[in-house]
Amino acid sequence: MPPVPAHIAGITRPVDRLMTYYVLKAAMTLIAFPVTVLVLYFRYRTMRYQFSEEGLRMSWGILFRHEVVLNYGRIQDIHLRSNAVERALGLARIEIQTASGSSSSVMTLEGLTDHDKMRDFLYSRMRGASEAKHDSEAGLAGILHEVAQELRAVRMALEKRS
Amino acid sequence: MTAYFLRLLRVPPEPTAPDGSPESIRIFRAGRNYYRWRLVVWAMTRLVGFTGAFIGIGFMMGIRMPAWASALVLAAELFVVGGLILALPFSYMLQRLNYELRWYIVTDRSLRIRSGIWSVEEITMTFANIQDLRIRAGPLQGWLGLADLEVSSAGGGGGARPGGKHGGTGNSHAARFAGVDNAQEIRDLIVERLRRYRDAGLGDAPADIASAAAELLAEARALRGAVS
Numbered sequence: 001m002p003p004v005p006a007h008i009a010g011i012t013r014p015v016d017r018l019m020t021y022y023v024l025k026a027a028m029t030l031i032a033f034p035v036t037v038l039v040l041y042f043r044y045r046t047m048r049y050q051f052s053e054e055g056l057r058m059s060w061g062i063l064f065r066h067e068v069v070l071n072y073g074r075i076q077d078i079h080l081r082s083n084a085v086e087r088a089l090g091l092a093r094i095e096i097q098t099a100s101g102s103s104s105s106v107m108t109l110e111g112l113t114d115h116d117k118m119r120d121f122l123y124s125r126m127r128g129a130s131e132a133k134h135d136s137e138a139g140l141a142g143i144l145h146e147v148a149q150e151l152r153a154v155r156m157a158l159e160k161r162s
Numbered sequence: 163m164t165a166y167f168l169r170l171l172r173v174p175p176e177p178t179a180p181d182g183s184p185e186s187i188r189i190f191r192a193g194r195n196y197y198r199w200r201l202v203v204w205a206m207t208r209l210v211g212f213t214g215a216f217i218g219i220g221f222m223m224g225i226r227m228p229a230w231a232s233a234l235v236l237a238a239e240l241f242v243v244g245g246l247i248l249a250l251p252f253s254y255m256l257q258r259l260n261y262e263l264r265w266y267i268v269t270d271r272s273l274r275i276r277s278g279i280w281s282v283e284e285i286t287m288t289f290a291n292i293q294d295l296r297i298r299a300g301p302l303q304g305w306l307g308l309a310d311l312e313v314s315s316a317g318g319g320g321g322a323r324p325g326g327k328h329g330g331t332g333n334s335h336a337a338r339f340a341g342v343d344n345a346q347e348i349r350d351l352i353v354e355r356l357r358r359y360r361d362a363g364l365g366d367a368p369a370d371i372a373s374a375a376a377e378l379l380a381e382a383r384a385l386r387g388a389v390s
């Protein structure tokens with residue numbers, strides 16, 4: 001596995017524009033605006049990302065803390081979604097699915113500067129995105145084959161000596 | 163006009179194909195009749211909307227109420243009907259755009275599906291994660307020579323069902339080639355590429371390794387036989 005590129009590993013917080021979107025989103029709830037905007041504000045303030053070699057971690061929440069950790073290899077499919085308001089702000093959501101039972105997404109990455117690059121990075125780490133695994137398995141079969149040939153040679157040598 | 167509208171909504175241009183060998187990239191589009199099918203569905207939902215509004219108005223007219231209240235009701239009725247009429251040209255235009263801005267990309271390793279105007283969605287799925295393929299067509303779709311090809315990955319909890327808004331997916335574990343006129347061909351292409359994957363040793367029981375290990379075991383036994 002190549003190391004995580006610096007522009008991905010460096011991401012720990014969502015961009016400021018996400019809060020702008022959250023305010024607009026809360027405004028859509030009309031009467032519930034004060035409550036919704038507070039909830040979304042805390043979500044924005046506490047949202048943290050961490051992209052490591054094997055997987056990613058996302059956490060948010062103060063009263064109700066959430067922390068999701070998942071391996072890149074376990075990603076089933078990636079949805080890149082955006083509505084017109086998000087696009088006007090240059091935002092998009094990346095929804096990640098795993099094979100767990102729930103039909104809603106396991107993790108939703110929000111407020112990333114370059115969501116296309118992030119999606120491509122996640123895709124490149126998905127199972128089946130590269131031929132790496134295939135090579136290692138074919139290689140393993142080859143090694144087993146060679147070990148068998150070595151053993152055969154040992155047996156031949158023994159039989160010749162006796 | 164359309165170009166301006168798309169710029170205003172910042173609809174991204176044609177999607178890029180996911181990684182895979184460049185010569186294997188195939189881009190499918192919705193069938194020509196898909197637009198017609200969308201128009202029929204659109205017309206039917208509008209009809210239901212207007213019928214509902216008029217039934218409501220008729221119901222309200224039957225009720226006796228003070229003058230100020232009936233003025234208020236009239237204003238509300240005008241608002242609803244006016245809104246429905248004003249929305250007509252826009253939703254009509256969206257049907258056309260939704261048909262045009264739809265891409266189903268298949269490479270040798272994965273597939274990507276892009277759909278939607280107001281809400282844009284791009285699904286990426288590798289073949290290694292595909293669980294099953296399914297083709298379905300309603301009576302009207304069948305008559306128009308259309309079908310939906312659905313590709314599901316693992317998981318998907320209860321209540322997940324295909325067919326959300328904009329022809330996207332209600333089930334988030336499935337990618338939908340909506341309204342294609344060559345569903346069988348795409349299905350065969352994906353199945354063939356999936357098979358190549360299994361042969362390459364990505365399947366659940368890689369035969370190569372198992373047979374190599376069996377050969378090794380046989381050799382080790384023979385060696386012991388020779389020594390003892």
